[in-house]
Amino acid sequence: MxxxxxxxxxxxxxxxxxxxxxxxxxxxxxxxxxxxxxxxxxxxxxxxxxxxxxxxxxxxxxxxxxxxxxxxxxxxxxxxxxxxxxxxxxxxxxxxxxGWYGKISSLKPISRLIFDGDALPDVAYFANGLFFTDRSIVVPESELPDVVFAQSGRVVFKLDGSKQGNGVYIFDRANFDPARIKALGNGVIQKFIVQHPLFEAFASKPVATLRFTTVVDDAGRISIRACYLRLGRADDTHILTDREVCVPVKLSTGELGDEGYMNDWGATEAHPDSGVRFAGMKIPQFDQCVETVLRLHRKIPFARCVGWDVTVDANEEVQVMEWNGEHNDVKFSEATQGPCFSDLNWERLKSLR
Structure with a gap:
């Protein structure tokens, strides 16, 4: 005792x-x-x-x-x-x-099992010593390159729990090695996305993403509360949190705000490397992006606030690169678009601590 x-x-x-x-x-x-x-x-x-x-x-x-x-x-x-x-x-x-239901978002190999469909760019996974396809079919190491490069000449490997740009690796067929993946740990292998020309104009190397925040209210209704565009820098292979440029997106129209913000919250009217201005730009397939994240959140209503990283590829197809059911950052959205959650009575939760 x-x-x-x-x-x-x-x-x-x-x-x-x-x-x-x-x-x-x-x-x-x-x-x-x-x-x-x-x-x-x-x-x-x-x-x-x-x-x-x-x-x-x-x-x-x-x-x-x-x-x-x-x-x-x-x-x-x-x-x-x-x-x-x-x-x-x-x-x-x-x-x-x-709670624990949000934590499952860090276990990337189960995303396809939850969401199904073709919105995810996942092509294979590694977990607990096994490689397997997005259809949960175990793949021998010798056959893995043929599987992962069937759709793309490059792939992205993301470790479970990867965030803020850490734990992300890009491979082509020449430098891809299953032993390297095994040494890194459990995670997902995704096809490399060729982004829409509008995003390409800002920065060609890192794939731009839209960060949507969706919530489930006490009546079970799901809605979008915030959205902003995350852009990488010209020399980065992928978006890094400490170097990204964030631009608010108008939920009613999908238009970019006139200003974006650097990591130190300093305002800029254009991407600092390409010089492309934000004003007048509209997100391609924005309505489809909205429909996609709302549809996917209906499959996990028990994680009641989710951050989604979404992009649109060169074929104007919506791609959901990852979802965050844990502490998805709300400070940028609250400052630029908020209050985003004032009708949800979250302030009353303090009495339950």
Whole structure:
């Protein structure tokens, strides 16, 4: 009995330490962004910052949630009720609205089993010592190259749990080696997507993606709450979070906003490498992209908020590159398009912690 009590105390202490570090890291990130915003655009009205601080304390129950609210306020030049701080989303909303059901998104070889259809560019998987096709047929290593290069001269391998551009590898037939895949670990092999010319104009190497955020409300209705375009830099093979350019997308029309934002939240009217401007551009097949993510979310309503990375290829086909059922970042969407979730009563979840 004593041993169980000690183990429980240790677990609770470990969780508290993890939460402390989580909020400490978010606070540091937010304060850094706030400094950049104020250095570029001037000091934020102190009255609005006080409103953000009060909202964190009175609505979310802890001043630890104030830093991101301050960033949203500085970005917009005013305070808006209904905003969700990104660390509140990660520490409170995600466990309550997704739990273990959201974590399955990190296990890439099961995506095809869940969603079926041809929206995913998956061609093969490696898991627990076996290579198998997108139809769950085990493939001998000697036959694997013929399988994965049947549709494309290049493939992308993504490790389970890969995020922020890490754990992503690009191979052609000459340098593809099943032994290398096995050494890297479990994951998915996807055909390399030749992106739509509109995306190609911004940056030709990294495949641009649309980040959609969809939610399931308490009545089971699924809706899109935010969307932005993620663009890589000219010299990168794929999008890296610390170098990407993000451009808000108007949900009603699929048009790009007039400005995009660098990793430090600095605004730019054009891609920093190609010089292609954002204003006047419209996402190709936007309605089809919307229909696709809504349809797929209906298959996993138990993960109640999902981030989808979607692109449109050169044949104008929608490709769902991955989905995130865990802590899909909401801070950029909240600042540029929010409040995105104000009707969902997520702030009431604090009493359930």
């Amino acid at each position: 004593m041993r169980l009590d000690v183990e429980n105390v240790v677990r609770r202490s470990a969780r508290r330490v993890a939460q402390y570090r989580f909020h400490l890291d978010h606070g540091a990130q937010a304060r850094k962004v706030l400094l950049v915003l104020e250095s570029r655009y001037g000091r934020t009205d102190p009255a609005n910052l006080r409103l953000a601080d009060m909202y964190a304390r009175d609505v979310f129950g802890d001043p630890v949630y104030a830093p991101w609210l301050r960033v949203y306020t500085a970005f917009c030049g005013t305070f808006k009720e209904g905003w969700i701080p990104d660390n509140y989303y990660g520490s409170v909303v995600v466990p309550h609205m997704k």
